[in-house]
Amino acid sequence: MDRMRGKVAIVTGGARGLGGASASALAAEGACVVVADVLTDQGETKVAELTADGGTARFTHLDVRDADAWARVVEETVSAYGGLDVLVNNAGITLPRTIEQATLDEFKHVMDVNLYGPFLGIQAALPALIARGSGSIINVSSNSTEMIVPTTTYYAASKAALANLTKTTAVHVATQGYEIRANSIHPGPHATDMLADPEVARMPHIQRMRETVPLGRFGRPEEFGQLVVFLASDESSYITAAEFFIDGGLTRVSYANERGSR
Ligand SMILES: NC(=O)c1ccc[n+]([C@@H]2O[C@H](COP(=O)([O-])OP(=O)(O)OC[C@H]3O[C@@H](n4cnc5c(N)ncnc54)[C@H](O)[C@@H]3O)[C@@H](O)[C@H]2O)c1
Numbered sequence: 156m157d158r159m160r161g162k163v164a165i166v167t168g169g170a171r172g173l174g175g176a177s178a179s180a181l182a183a184e185g186a187c188v189v190v191a192d193v194l195t196d197q198g199e200t201k202v203a204e205l206t207a208d209g210g211t212a213r214f215t216h217l218d219v220r221d222a223d224a225w226a227r228v229v230e231e232t233v234s235a236y237g238g239l240d241v242l243v244n245n246a247g248i249t250l251p252r253t254i255e256q257a258t259l260d261e262f263k264h265v266m267d268v269n270l271y272g273p274f275l276g277i278q279a280a281l282p283a284l285i286a287r288g289s290g291s292i293i294n295v296s297s298n299s300t301e302m303i304v305p306t307t308t309y310y311a312a313s314k315a316a317l318a319n320l321t322k323t324t325a326v327h328v329a330t331q332g333y334e335i336r337a338n339s340i341h342p343g344p345h346a347t348d349m350l351a352d353p354e355v356a357r358m359p360h361i362q363r364m365r366e367t368v369p370l371g372r373f374g375r376p377e378e379f380g381q382l383v384v385f386l387a388s389d390e391s392s393y394i395t396a397a398e399f400f401i402d403g404g405l406t407r408v409s410y411a412n413e414r415g416s417r
Pocket residue numbers: 167168169170171172173174191192193194217218219220245246247248268295296297298341342343344345346347348349350
């Protein structure tokens with residue numbers, strides 16, 4: 156349980172769901188973990204859980220859309236734990252709309268959280284990662300970059316842009332000679348609050364995905380947490396600018412959209 160010993164990680168959206176599972180997995184492997192979220196009560200509870208299990212963790216309130224808050228969080232992290240090694244840009248939202256239902260204001264809102272949030276995070280964290288001499292940036296995208304569903308107008312666009320932001324960042328930092336890696340994770344459906352949201356849960360595609368996923372079930376958050384640990388740790392030292400699909404094989408299934416479905 157020492158794969159992350161001596162490393163410091165910030166996990167956005169770390170209060171629950173996939174971010175919460177990532178925080179748990181990183182702490183269990185010895186990392187000092189900063190749980191950064193807009194959900195204060197759930198974030199504090201998560202930190203209490205991690206410390207009760209023998210981990211080292213703190214909660215900080217962060218709205219990923221706020222550049223000043225990002226500067227504060229990185230500064231607090233470095234002063235609490237002596238540096239920063241890992242940034243997990245996991246916070247994200249979805250608003251299911253087709254192109255006919257979509258509005259520009261809602262689109263901008265999703266982009267603010269899912270794309271500009273991670274952008275601000277990378278910019279805030281980079282100087283600390285460079286000062287540390289190495290680091291890993293993990294951006295949580297989605298398998299919706301490949302698997303096209305009509306109601307993911309905002310979401311799929313934001314996640315595809317995030318995947319490419321990951322790659323331009325990765326190639327830039329590598330060619331500057333920094334030992335910093337950047338990779339994106341592309342989950343398929345996992346059992347979290349995001350999927351339980353009634354607006355999301357009633358999407359017919361979610362039901363069909365459950366039936367067609369080759370491994371026969373949705374993902375468990377702790378399985379996602381293990382991939383985060385791998386990409387955060389030195390075990391993945393030659394992996395950068397890569398996309399990791401964790402979806403039980405779902406993206407590889409030929410999946411025709413039905414005419415007239417919403
Ligand atoms: N669950 C899935 O099936 C699934 C599939 C593909 C991708 N993802 C992605 O995985 C990530 C985590 O999703 P989840 O299922 O755990 O969702 P979730 O809704 O359970 O958790 C998201 C977390 O992000 C936080 N958050 C939202 N907006 C924020 C903001 N502006 N600033 C800071 N924190 C904010 C929330 O408070 C919450 O704790 C997201 O980026 C999501 O798009 C999830």
